[in-house]
Amino acid sequence: MKKSIKYVLALVLCLCFVLxxxxxxxxxPKGNIDSNGGSVVMVGDYVYYxxxxxxxxxxxxxxxxDKTINxxxxxxxxxxxxxxxxxxxxxxIENIEKVTTKISGxxxxxxxxVGNYLYFTSPNAHKNKKGEDLFKLTTLFRVKxxxxxxQEILSTETTQGKFFLVTEETPYLLxxxxxxxxxxxxxxxxxxxxxxxxxxxxxxxxxxxGKLDAFxxxxxxxEQDKTAGLSGNYLxxxxxxxxxxxxxxxxxxxxxxxVAFEDGKLYYKRLDAETKDSLYYSNTMQETFENGEKVLTAxxxxxxxxxxxxVISKFSIINEDNYVFEYNKKIMLNTETTPxxxxxxxxxxxxGDYVYYxxxxxxxxxxxxDKKVQTVAEISNIKQGEGAVDIAGEYVYFxxxxxxxxxxxxxxxxxxxxxxEDGRTKVExxxxxxxxxxxxxx
Numbered sequence: 001m002k003k004s005i006k007y008v009l010a011l012v013l014c015l016c017f018v019l020x021x022x023x024x025x026x027x028x029p030k031g032n033i034d035s036n037g038g039s040v041v042m043v044g045d046y047v048y049y050x051x052x053x054x055x056x057x058x059x060x061x062x063x064x065x066d067k068t069i070n071x072x073x074x075x076x077x078x079x080x081x082x083x084x085x086x087x088x089x090x091x092x093i094e095n096i097e098k099v100t101t102k103i104s105g106x107x108x109x110x111x112x113x114v115g116n117y118l119y120f121t122s123p124n125a126h127k128n129k130k131g132e133d134l135f136k137l138t139t140l141f142r143v144k145x146x147x148x149x150x151q152e153i154l155s156t157e158t159t160q161g162k163f164f165l166v167t168e169e170t171p172y173l174l175x176x177x178x179x180x181x182x183x184x185x186x187x188x189x190x191x192x193x194x195x196x197x198x199x200x201x202x203x204x205x206x207x208x209x210g211k212l213d214a215f216x217x218x219x220x221x222x223e224q225d226k227t228a229g230l231s232g233n234y235l236x237x238x239x240x241x242x243x244x245x246x247x248x249x250x251x252x253x254x255x256x257x258x259v260a261f262e263d264g265k266l267y268y269k270r271l272d273a274e275t276k277d278s279l280y281y282s283n284t285m286q287e288t289f290e291n292g293e294k295v296l297t298a299x300x301x302x303x304x305x306x307x308x309x310x311v312i313s314k315f316s317i318i319n320e321d322n323y324v325f326e327y328n329k330k331i332m333l334n335t336e337t338t339p340x341x342x343x344x345x346x347x348x349x350x351x352g353d354y355v356y357y358x359x360x361x362x363x364x365x366x367x368x369x370d371k372k373v374q375t376v377a378e379i380s381n382i383k384q385g386e387g388a389v390d391i392a393g394e395y396v397y398f399x400x401x402x403x404x405x406x407x408x409x410x411x412x413x414x415x416x417x418x419x420x421e422d423g424r425t426k427v428e429x430x431x432x433x434x435x436x437x438x439x440x441x442x
Contacts (some may be wrong), residue, residue: 025074025096026146028116035392037209039109040412041118042392043145048118049054050105051075051098051431053383053399053410056123059103059135060244063396064125070432071409074120074143077430083393085430086224098431099147105399108138112187112209114171117142121163124155127131136160140175142186153190164205166240168214174215176203181217181238197238197245204258204266207317207350214239216248216266216285218256231255231273237285242415249289257277262317267296280315296323296334298409314347316355318368325356331357341366341373348389351395356396358384363398365420376415377427402429402437409437 031044040049052072062068078095079085085093102122104111112119124137136159142149157178164174172191173184179200185191203217218233235249237258249256253274259267266283286291315325323334324347331341341357348354354365363376376396378386382388383399388410390397394417399410411431419426 025148026099028144028146033113035390036112037110038390038392039105039111039387040390040392040397041111041113043113045079045081046076046145047079047392047395047430048074048076048111048145049114049397049412049430050103050109051412052103052386053109053412053433054123056106056108056135059123060133062125064103064123064135066101069103071411071434072103072105072273073101074099074104074118075412075432083395085428092389093428093430096430097147098432099142100141100150102141102150105357105387107386110164111162112163113145113171114165114167116144116146116187117186117188119153119165119173119186126155140173140317152189153184162203162205164212164215165209167210174205174212176200179213189217195316196243197236199232202258206261213241216258216261218258221250225252232370235268237287248285258315259315263320265317265320267315267323279357316347316350318350318353318355319421322368324350324368331355340368340371347382348384348398351391351396353372356391357387358382358389363389363415364398365396374420374423375425376420377413377425379413379427381405391417400429402433404437406436409434411437 012072029043029046034042040047040385054072076097076099077085077093086095088094104120104122108121110121119140119142121138121140124134124139126134128134137156138161139155141150141152142153162176166172166174171186173186175182175184179197179198181197181200181203183194183196197217199219199221201218203215215238217236217238219236220233221230230252232251232254233256234247237246237248245369253272257269259269266285269278271278271282280296282294282296283289286292304377313326317323324331324340326347329344330339331345331347333340343359345357345359347355348358353367353369355368356363356365362378363382364373365376366373377398379400381401388399395414397412397414397419400413401408401410404423411429411433413429415425415427
């Protein structure tokens with residue numbers, strides 16, 4: 001195949017460059033940034049993306065070391081002025097380049113562009129003192145947009161962790177890790193790592209990265225309260241404008257589980273330790289906690305008397321008045337009593353008026369307004385779950401196996417939202433694919 005010949009020539013040229021001391025430096029992109037935060041980010045004409053998606057639980061040995069990384073690396077593709085890719089005479093996409101040899105598409109994918117740097121997360125490639133793999137932990141890296149100057153910044157101490165980019169005049173990252181919320185100032189030079197809060201059970205950040213005045217988190221009750229026979233947890237607010245902490249709710253028998261924080265509203269579930277009632281709420285957080293609270297009443301107020309069999313799972317906010325969630329494996333809209341998607345489905349992404357969801361048949365989207373379903377990709381072997389679907393520019397990006405499915409690898413694909421709007425589908429794989437995973441054209 002011509003593609004194989006291209007690989008050989010590329011390797012030979014690369015070897016020649018190394019021998020003569022050249023640096024494998026890419027062109028530095030210019031332009032606006034789109035879609036900071038997921039597994040894809042767009043800078044001008046370039047799309048930076050994880051070439052493949054891997055579950056960290058499937059990794060072993062030296063799976064994330066530089067010398068072993070090829071298809072699983074972080075890549076980019078250059079598009080034309082209309083966002084389209086260009087192809088050669090054999091219909092292979094041109095202008096695909098490897099940025100750095102680290103896994104970037106996995107269960108906790110995060111990509112942020114700030115200045116000339118791309119910040120990204122990757123499964124921890126180190127080992128503990130016993131020689132055990134630490135892939136379930138997450139490492140934060142940064143690399144220049146031209147592929148040079150990669151730095152390892154920090155690794156989480158607990159499984160995965162949460163990352164949030166605050167785009168102030170001096171941008172910084174908030175990181176939730178192992179009961180701590182830390183602040184890391186970023187830019188051309190990295191700032192100090194500062195612990196804002198300790199002893200945290202959980203925290204919720206907004207979906208969209210940008211300005212943030214405050215965040216909410218929970219902590220365990222005090223030992224004194226436990227001795228007194230109380231249960232539940234405490235809800236706190238951290239004000240980023242003055243670094244002040246305040247106790248918002250201290251209920252002696254209810255446990256608050258944080259769900260989302262969107263457009264100034266806090267969403268959470270409250271479980272009563274005695275009655276086992278489990279109710280979902282929204283809260284404007286503008287008045288007192290009690291006055292701002294509203295019970296969310298879709299499909300009955302309670303999901304189950306037994307919290308261990310709670311059948312509501314994913315809970316996603318569309319806008320101030322509308323949200324969707326998975327109930328008995330079907331997708332419900334808060335204003336309706338019948339399912340929005342009346343088949344087994346998973347919510348993958350909320351974008352504008354659309355809920356993007358996956359089934360065993362492929363990836364689809366439905367408008368919460370007119371309830372019309374549109375096909376994104378009719379592919380049965382797509383990757384489902386956190387971080388597997390993202391949107392940048394006019395395209396929705398997702399991961400799927402190739403037709404012959406020989407290596408069980410999920411490669412990056414994309415579909416044009418404008419074409420989907422017209423009721424058509426056009427899916428292209430923008431990944432560098434193993435030769436044995438390419439379906440031969442007969």
